[in-house]
Amino acid sequence: MKDHVVVAGDLDAAHLQHPGAGQAAMDELYEQSGDFLAARAFEPKQFAHRIAFNCIPHIDVFLEDGSTKEEWKMVVETKKIMHAPDIEIAATCVRVPVLRCHSEALNVQFAAAVSLEAARSALSSAEGITVLDDPSSATYPMPALLEGTDNVYVGRLRMDPTVENGLQLWCVADQLRKGAALNAVQIAEELLQR
Amino acid sequence: MKDHVVVAGDLDAAHLQHPGAGQAAMDELYEQSGDFLAARAFEPKQFAHRIAFNCIPHIDVFLEDGSTKEEWKMVVETKKIMHAPDIEIAATCVRVPVLRCHSEALNVQFAAAVSLEAARSALSSAEGITVLDDPSSATYPMPALLEGTDNVYVGRLRMDPTVENGLQLWCVADQLRKGAALNAVQIAEELLQR
Numbered sequence: 001m002k003d004h005v006v007v008a009g010d011l012d013a014a015h016l017q018h019p020g021a022g023q024a025a026m027d028e029l030y031e032q033s034g035d036f037l038a039a040r041a042f043e044p045k046q047f048a049h050r051i052a053f054n055c056i057p058h059i060d061v062f063l064e065d066g067s068t069k070e071e072w073k074m075v076v077e078t079k080k081i082m083h084a085p086d087i088e089i090a091a092t093c094v095r096v097p098v099l100r101c102h103s104e105a106l107n108v109q110f111a112a113a114v115s116l117e118a119a120r121s122a123l124s125s126a127e128g129i130t131v132l133d134d135p136s137s138a139t140y141p142m143p144a145l146l147e148g149t150d151n152v153y154v155g156r157l158r159m160d161p162t163v164e165n166g167l168q169l170w171c172v173a174d175q176l177r178k179g180a181a182l183n184a185v186q187i188a189e190e191l192l193q194r
Numbered sequence: 195m196k197d198h199v200v201v202a203g204d205l206d207a208a209h210l211q212h213p214g215a216g217q218a219a220m221d222e223l224y225e226q227s228g229d230f231l232a233a234r235a236f237e238p239k240q241f242a243h244r245i246a247f248n249c250i251p252h253i254d255v256f257l258e259d260g261s262t263k264e265e266w267k268m269v270v271e272t273k274k275i276m277h278a279p280d281i282e283i284a285a286t287c288v289r290v291p292v293l294r295c296h297s298e299a300l301n302v303q304f305a306a307a308v309s310l311e312a313a314r315s316a317l318s319s320a321e322g323i324t325v326l327d328d329p330s331s332a333t334y335p336m337p338a339l340l341e342g343t344d345n346v347y348v349g350r351l352r353m354d355p356t357v358e359n360g361l362q363l364w365c366v367a368d369q370l371r372k373g374a375a376l377n378a379v380q381i382a383e384e385l386l387q388r
Contacts (some may be wrong), residue, residue: 005356011205011249034228053291053338054337055205055290055336056336057349058329067352094297097290105251138243138252156260162284166284170286
């Protein structure tokens with residue numbers, strides 16, 4: 001059995017990833033939300049549709065197989081970054097009306113046996129990952145609380161009983177820091193230490 | 195092989211499903227969004243956390259296995275409604291800042307062979323379902339456009355190449371009409387015709 005990930009909900013902030021378009025897209029979410037609340041007319045510019053109080057299952061361009069380029073990137077970049085060309089990945093990426101952070105609902109099937117305790121322990125001791133997972137105090141990662149942070153935040157850990165060695169989790173990270181600028185610095189630091 | 199569904203992204207509108215709390219929750223999303231845009235202070239009341247420009251992976255109460263009751267309902271209600279106790283279901287439910295409609299990113303594994311053409315044809319001819327799936331014109335279901343409609347809207351149809359007989363799709367429906375009142379009327383009409 002191969003490792004296998006379903007990212008059926010990759011929820012991306014309004015901040016576009018095209019260089020230079022980021023601030024304009026955030027401004028559009030701000031302004032359009034204000035226009036919507038005040039019942040003023042508006043015209044979508046940065047997105048194909050209204051983003052205020054909406055979810056748009058369309059990020060970057062569509063490819064021939066019906067996937068978006070963002071979904072395709074989740075497949076090829078995960079294989080590349082993890083040096084694991086055999087991982088199978090299926091993703092759906094959706095633009096949601098938040099200002100920062102990407103969120104993912106992940107269903108992961110491992111080749112080897114997995115337990116909740118082992119997964120929690122591995123995640124807790126991994127550099128760059130913070131586990132926020134205490135249902136009794138309503139503690140779990142959320143984009144609004146994690147803007148401007150440096151780690152990848154993981155919570156909602158559960159077994160996925162529908163497959164062998166299955167795990168479910170929910171993770172959130174600031175796409176501008178861990179997802180871009182900070183990560184570039186961390187890679188450079190890593191290279192300098194070699 | 196059993197049929198198997200992963201609903202890794204069930205995106206629910208701010209409208210709460212507890213009787214009577216619906217309008218108050220929508221009002222909170224409206225008012226909190228306005229407060230946030232105007233940089234005014236606010237206190238979450240209907241939700242455990244701020245809902246404006248946020249995603250909250252917590253709907254209804256938490257159960258002992260780490261699931262929420264909303265996620266548990268997706269499992270048991272699907273088995274019950276479809277008269278298919280053997281379907282395996284794993285779900286993550288997330289509250290998103292939209293006013294109406296629930297959205298789902300679905301990864302479905304069928305026991306029998308499936309093709310995109312057969313799936314599209316079956317969905318197109320099914321009563322109560324409308325296929326909105328034309329990437330070239332940016333046509334796909336979205337909560338903001340489908341408020342107040344009666345059907346279940348399906349799009350983003352793709353094969354899921356990571357499992358045998360796998361299909362991915364994205365669907366949106368108005369949770370107050372098809373998800374509640376309209377459906378009750380339709381069930382009553384069905385019973386009267388027997």
